[in-house]
Amino acid sequence: MEQVKIGKFIAERRKSVNLTQIQLAEKLGITDRAVSKWETGKSMPDSSIMLDLCAILKITVIDLLTGEVVSVENYNKELENNLVEMVKQKQEGDKRLLRTEIVMGICCIIPFIIATVCVLAIPMEEWLGVVIILGSLLPLLIATPFALLIEQKAGYYECENCGNKTVPKYSKVFFAPHVNRTRLMNCDKCGKITWQKKRLTKED
Numbered sequence: 001m002e003q004v005k006i007g008k009f010i011a012e013r014r015k016s017v018n019l020t021q022i023q024l025a026e027k028l029g030i031t032d033r034a035v036s037k038w039e040t041g042k043s044m045p046d047s048s049i050m051l052d053l054c055a056i057l058k059i060t061v062i063d064l065l066t067g068e069v070v071s072v073e074n075y076n077k078e079l080e081n082n083l084v085e086m087v088k089q090k091q092e093g094d095k096r097l098l099r100t101e102i103v104m105g106i107c108c109i110i111p112f113i114i115a116t117v118c119v120l121a122i123p124m125e126e127w128l129g130v131v132i133i134l135g136s137l138l139p140l141l142i143a144t145p146f147a148l149l150i151e152q153k154a155g156y157y158e159c160e161n162c163g164n165k166t167v168p169k170y171s172k173v174f175f176a177p178h179v180n181r182t183r184l185m186n187c188d189k190c191g192k193i194t195w196q197k198k199r200l201t202k203e204d
């Protein structure tokens with residue numbers, strides 16, 4: 001999908017129905033910054049509001065995803081193209097996320113393993129061994145907040161109780177107890193503290 005083309009199309013349609021970015025944002029219950037990001041091609045409208053957005057702009061989802069009003073003859077063709085493209089993007093996104101986390105993890109654990117082996121194998125003062133091992137943990141300490149940022153930004157956390165899917169604040173994710181990517185957090189919707197699973201899309 002060509003985000004820049006889609007962005008320009010959204011802006012064009014928004015103007016044609018006489019709405020400002022702020023007015024459109026208000027109708028959708030989102031920030032005008034989000035609208036601005038779509039229109040500059042920096043992000044895509046979330047799937048959860050796509051139908052409402054299209055209704056307001058008086059276009060179909062296929063028009064939106066194609067970045068132009070699609071004629072009836074080309075409708076099926078564009079529909080198929082968009083579906084294939086979406087599946088591809090999601091799969092690539094998932095893979096990239098996973099690979100980044102794994103690479104970061106390995107890079108950070110290797111120094112620790114090497115340091116531990118060295119400290120055990122080479123006779124040295126006890127304090128020196130402790131310093132070396134603690135030092136080898138530094139990359140892990142530095143990388144953890146970044147790995148967490150990737151995790152927080154990618155996809156959503158799903159409440160175990162009500163199924164609400166959100167992107168919580170970084171600080172909330174940071175301090176939440178976790179098992180792998182599942183985190184214990186309170187839900188904005190139902191208020192319960194539940195184990196929230198990572199979901200890459202709202203439809204998962």
Ligand SMILES: [Zn+2]
Nearest residue numbers: 159162187190
């Ligand atoms: Zn909930």
